[in-house]
Amino acid sequence: MRQFKGWYWMALVAAMLLIAIVAIARGAVSVSLAAVVDALRGRGDPTAVAIVRDLRLPRIVLGALVGAGLGASGAALQGALRNPLAEPYLLGVSGGAAVGAVIAFALGATSDALITLAAFGGAIAAVFVALGVARVGGRSARADLRTLLIAGVIVGAFANAAIMVALANTSPNNIRGALWWMMGSAVDANWQRVAWLAVSVLVAGGSLVYWAREIDVLSLGEDTAASLGVDVERAGRRAFLLAALLAAATVSAAGLIGFIGLVVPHIARGMGLRTNRPLIIAAGLIGATLVVAADLAARTVAAPTELPLGAITALLGVPFFLIQLRRIS
Amino acid sequence: MIEIKDLVVAYPGRRTNAVDGVSFVSARGRLTALAGPNGSGKSSIVKAVLRRADIPRGSVSVDGRDVRLLSYGELARKVAVVPQREDAAFPVQVREYVALGRYPHLGLWRAPSREDELAVSEALTQAGVDDLADRDTDALSGGEWQRVRIARALAQKTPALVLDEPTTFLDVAHEMAIFELLSSLARSGLAVLLVSHQLNLVARFADTIVLLDQGKVATSGSPTEVMRADRLESIYRWPVVVTRDPAVGAPSLVPLRRPMQL
Numbered sequence: 005m006r007q008f009k010g011w012y013w014m015a016l017v018a019a020m021l022l023i024a025i026v027a028i029a030r031g032a033v034s035v036s037l038a039a040v041v042d043a044l045r046g047r048g049d050p051t052a053v054a055i056v057r058d059l060r061l062p063r064i065v066l067g068a069l070v071g072a073g074l075g076a077s078g079a080a081l082q083g084a085l086r087n088p089l090a091e092p093y094l095l096g097v098s099g100g101a102a103v104g105a106v107i108a109f110a111l112g113a114t115s116d117a118l119i120t121l122a123a124f125g126g127a128i129a130a131v132f133v134a135l136g137v138a139r140v141g142g143r144s145a146r147a148d149l150r151t152l153l154i155a156g157v158i159v160g161a162f163a164n165a166a167i168m169v170a171l172a173n174t175s176p177n178n179i180r181g182a183l184w185w186m187m188g189s190a191v192d193a194n195w196q197r198v199a200w201l202a203v204s205v206l207v208a209g210g211s212l213v214y215w216a217r218e219i220d221v222l223s224l225g226e227d228t229a230a231s232l233g234v235d236v237e238r239a240g241r242r243a244f245l246l247a248a249l250l251a252a253a254t255v256s257a258a259g260l261i262g263f264i265g266l267v268v269p270h271i272a273r274g275m276g277l278r279t280n281r282p283l284i285i286a287a288g289l290i291g292a293t294l295v296v297a298a299d300l301a302a303r304t305v306a307a308p309t310e311l312p313l314g315a316i317t318a319l320l321g322v323p324f325f326l327i328q329l330r331r332i333s
Numbered sequence: 334m335i336e337i338k339d340l341v342v343a344y345p346g347r348r349t350n351a352v353d354g355v356s357f358v359s360a361r362g363r364l365t366a367l368a369g370p371n372g373s374g375k376s377s378i379v380k381a382v383l384r385r386a387d388i389p390r391g392s393v394s395v396d397g398r399d400v401r402l403l404s405y406g407e408l409a410r411k412v413a414v415v416p417q418r419e420d421a422a423f424p425v426q427v428r429e430y431v432a433l434g435r436y437p438h439l440g441l442w443r444a445p446s447r448e449d450e451l452a453v454s455e456a457l458t459q460a461g462v463d464d465l466a467d468r469d470t471d472a473l474s475g476g477e478w479q480r481v482r483i484a485r486a487l488a489q490k491t492p493a494l495v496l497d498e499p500t501t502f503l504d505v506a507h508e509m510a511i512f513e514l515l516s517s518l519a520r521s522g523l524a525v526l527l528v529s530h531q532l533n534l535v536a537r538f539a540d541t542i543v544l545l546d547q548g549k550v551a552t553s554g555s556p557t558e559v560m561r562a563d564r565l566e567s568i569y570r571w572p573v574v575v576t577r578d579p580a581v582g583a584p585s586l587v588p589l590r591r592p593m594q595l
Contacts, residue, residue: 086422217443221436223423227416230383232489233409233437278425278469 008276016286020293024068027300028060032307063193066201067299067313068292070190070254071264073205075291077250078265079272079284080212083219084243085153091266092251095156095244099163100130101255102186106167109182110174116192119185120200120256126163127252131245134159152244188261188314190299197257204253208246209288216281219243223280261298261314263321264291270325294320334524335359335382335412335493339391342377351377353548354391357541359526361492364519366535367528369545370569375528376417377548379497382526383414395493409437413486417497417528424471427481431456431466434488452488460484460514476507483514493524500531512538536560537583544568560584 028044029035035043035052042048043056077092092098104126108119137155167186171179212219218239221229226236251265272286298316305311335358342352352374359365367375380386381393384400393400395411403411413434421430434456435449457463460480465473473481479499486494496515500508508531516538519525529535535542536556543553546568552559562575565586572589 083422088423214443217436217439220425221433224421224433225416225419227380227383227385227414228419230385230405231409231412231414231416231486232433233404233406235405236385273423278423279429 008282012275013286016289016293020068020289020296023293023296023300024064027064027067027296028056030300031055031060031303062195062198063190063299064296065198066193066257067190067295069198069201069205070258070261071268071291071293071295072288073201073209073250073254073291074261074264074295075268075272075287075289076205076209076212076284077247077254078291079269079287080216080219080243080280081247081265082269083223083280083283084240084247085150086223086225087153088270089266090153092247092254093260093262093265094153094160095248095251096130096134096159096163097127097156097248097251098255098260099160099167100133101127101252102260103163103166103170104129105185105256105259106170106174106182109178109185110170112178116194117196120197123256124252127248127255130159130163131156131248131252135241135244152240184312185259186314187312188259188317189302189310190258190295190313191310193258201253201257205250208249208253209284212243212246212250212284213281215239215242215246216279216284219280259314261295262318263325264295264317267321267325268294334361334396335495335526336394336397337378337381337391338394340378340381340393341388341390342374342381342386343389344377344387350548351386352381355545355548355550356391357543357550357553359493359495359524361524362519362522363540364516364525364527364538365541365543366539367526367543367545368530368532368535369551372547373545374548375545376497379414379416379495379528382412382495383416384408406437409489409491411491412493412495413489413491415482415486415494415496415499417501419482421470424469426466427462427468427470427473428453428457428466430470430481431462431484431488434485437489452490456484456488459487459518461510475502476504476510479503479507479511480514483511487518492522493526494518495526495528497528498530499527500529500534508534532560532565532586533578533583536585537578537581556584560586 029037029040033055035056039048039052040056043053046053074092081090081092082088101123105119105123108122113119134152134155137158138152171182218234221232221234222239229236268287268291271290272283277283277286298320299313302311302313302316338356340352340355341350343350367378369375377386381388382400400408432445432453435445435452438449457466460483462480462484465477465481500511512534515525515527539556542556542559544551544559551568552564560575562573565573574587574589576585576587578585
């Protein structure tokens with residue numbers, strides 16, 4: 005396997021910054037690099053200042069945080085669940101968030117904060133339902149991690165059914181809003197949302213980085229992890245909850261953006277990272293870069309029509325995943 | 334020292350106890366072997382040592398302290414266990430893998446100290462896997478992987494070591510190498526408790542054999558005391574003879590073909 009070199013970190017950060025700068029400059033109205041620098045400092049053409057500071061910058065920061073959250077969440081989950089196919093949306097988080105948001109839409113909510121809150125509440129509710137299902141379904145009081153994964157999938161399936169029922173009973177106008185939300189988009193970015201997501205990503209992501217060594221041990225299997233002094237049930241639940249919290253925050257801020265949580269950890273591993281602390285950090289950086297790039301594509305490829313971000317990440321993610329799969333086998 | 338006293342291990346939904354009143358001691362400086370037919374309770378005892386089994390009666394204590402009163406971290410600083418099955422989900426570099434043995438000793442920031450690095454190098458040398466340090470765990474042969482796992486347990490620097498079937502799937506040379514290693518570890522002062530099916534090897538290397546049958550101790554003692562044809566026949570329910578190993582004189586078990594039914 006490839007050896008991860010120190011300068012890769014610089015390359016990862018540089019790639020993210022480069023994409024961010026391009027994303028600020030390009031769009032329906034292109035702004036020159038010099039004008040971008042001026043606008044960021046609040047000088048120059050007021051239209052350019054408004055486009056850069058009020059429209060594009062919050063959108064790019066939001067996209068980066070969503071990507072970072074999903075990448076880190078996926079990396080931690082794959083390690084803790086010992087499953088290369090684990091990803092944040094399998095935890096029922098996505099379905100739960102969608103149910104929360106769709107219910108809010110169906111009730112005619114238009115306030116941005118209200119929908120974000122409803123989505124977050126739905127996601128967290130789904131996680132706890134999954135934990136409960138796993139506890140009942142498991143053989144003992146201990147919610148074993150595999151049961152937890154299955155419980156998450158089941159809760160997600162139930163949530164999808166609930167969404168369809170809710171959508172069948174709602175006005176066409178609300179359906180469009182709900183659908184757009186489910187396809188994932190950074191279009192409604194504002195600083196309030198960015199701040200809320202930044203806090204969640206820093207707290208939950210930082211905690212995962214802190215507990216990363218424990219996830220290394222967990223990924224050796226339950227008996228071995230126990231022999232190394234890890235309380236397997238508690239450690240597994242902790243990783244699960246933190247990963248779910250990260251995913252819930254991203255989903256409530258930008259809807260469903262598929263494939264990032266699944267693919268990004270594999271990219272980081274492909275660069276030669278094996279232990280979870282650097283892996284989670286690198287997955288965050290790569291995820292941020294990819295979502296900002298995908299959002300740039302969503303805005304510009306078919307301009308002035310905007311494409312759903314979640315569809316772009318999946319369109320890019322699927323072929324990538326197939327290549328990865330060939331390299332593994 | 335690991336002391337098992339009147340231990341009962343029960344699994345929910347099973348009528349009989351997996352381990353039913355077992356007592357024995359795995360002392361420092363000695364290689365103690367735990368043998369017996371499949372399902373006789375060997376691995377359940379290992380689980381009980383790890384606090385991963387329900388213990389309705391009896392106790393497991395390490396250096397005089399009941400494992401149930403120790404935190405997981407404290408326990409991991411007293412006993413290192415190499416469980417029967419382990420498949421790392423993702424490949425790790427051997428040195429990083431062995432370094433995970435230092436987990437119970439890490440401080441608040443989980444950053445390795447000079448002492449941790451030293452313990453890892455020592456463990457790599459002790460287990461004879463120095464030259465594998467930069468390889469990935471998925472590029473190891475079966476024998477190498479077992480030695481690397483033992484190195485990980487040695488990096489824990491515990492006074493007691495428990496291994497559950499460490500030589501399954503290994504050829505003669507690799508099996509012998511592991512037994513030699515365990516024997517020298519016991520000589521160096523560790524309490525080594527080995528779960529093994531290899532009665533003949535156990536008879537040559539172990540100081541004490543504890544033979545289990547249906548969750549109870551059928552017999553225990555020195556290899557010569559335990560390796561008696563009549564006992565082994567009734568425990569394994571198969572005709573056997575016990576001879577002397579021509580090279581070293583240790584008792585040796587030869588299972589017979591069943592007499593033809595006419």
